[in-house]
Amino acid sequence: MTQTPHLVVFSGSGISAESGIETFRASDGLWANHAVEDVATPEGFRRDPGRVLEFYNRRREQVRRARPNAAHKALAGLEQAGFRVSIITQNIDDLHERAGSKSVLHLHGEILTARSSVDARMRYPLPRGGIALGDLCDMGSQLRPDVVWFGEPVPLFDEACALVEEADFLLVVGTSLAVMPAALLLDYLNVEVPCALVDPNARALSPPGVQPLSATAGEGVPALTRQWQREGQLALVREAG
CATH class of the missing domain: 3.30.1600.10 (SIR2/SIRT2 'Small Domain')
Incomplete structure (x- = not known):
């Protein structure tokens, strides 16, 4: 385990939809x-x-x-509080960056x-x-x-897999885990590493071993980040109850 726990976030269109995209x-x-x-x-x-x-x-x-919403801002705030946060996103917008996140990997490219x-x-x-x-x-x-259009390779997929392999906690938010090859990222997570999915349909979407949090991104992500900031960085590597 790294000295500073590494939170890796995998975000999808659901997080940007709350900003009107x-x-x-x-x-x-x-x-x-x-x-x-x-x-x-x-x-x-x-x-x-x-x-x-x-x-x-x-x-x-x-x-x-569009403007960053509460979920984007909460993740950026966690990083500004001293947490190590890497974001892998399927989204082609720049809302994570505009919220203040510094480490953002765009799997499907950047529209700007x-x-x-x-x-x-x-x-x-x-x-x-x-x-x-x-x-x-x-x-x-x-x-x-x-x-990246349908039928084209995803050039940053290997880099995203390497980030997931390094994770001490994986937070999945706003994605149905249905788009390939991005949905395969969870296969690269070490089996002992906790993973949570934030989505209104989380209970139906969560694969085995993934903790579901049935909430919108704007509700669930700020709640988690407030908890982590209260409990400290080691909370990231404890299996949630």
Whole structure:
């Protein structure tokens, strides 16, 4: 065990939904009138890059309007209180960072960044505006959103697995554990390490050995972080009752 216990957080769309960002499974909002294969696959981008760029431009503006909620702030506050906190997120927004978290790994990319369509290492921050047809990388190829689309590899998956293997406590929040390969991360957790899932449907979603906390992210995460701050860092490595 490390001298300072290491809390690893695995967050999904449920935490951002409380900030007003529509989830992929929402029945209304940006996804409602778009087929996944048209706007979130490499094939869709090849067929109609303008439609894909416009879809992500709208999502990007939605992210910019959103604000970190109580769950984001609670995790950042725990880090500011001296806890060692690493966040692995499926979310492409920057709400964890805006709340103050310093160690955030974006499994599925970052919507506020563009990248080359021929070399994923060529990335360009988007502090304002979006991506238009004709916006090119330094190699002369069309820019695209720096997000992982369906059918594409997840380049940071190995790095995320290594973080989970280091964890002294794993907190899963706002994810159904249904999206692959991210759902496989729990397989890399050492068997003696405690794990908790915060979700309104936690009891139904929790795999064996995972403590369910049936609450929204905005309710459950602040409650846990207040408990840990009261009890100290060793509370992270004790199996919750």
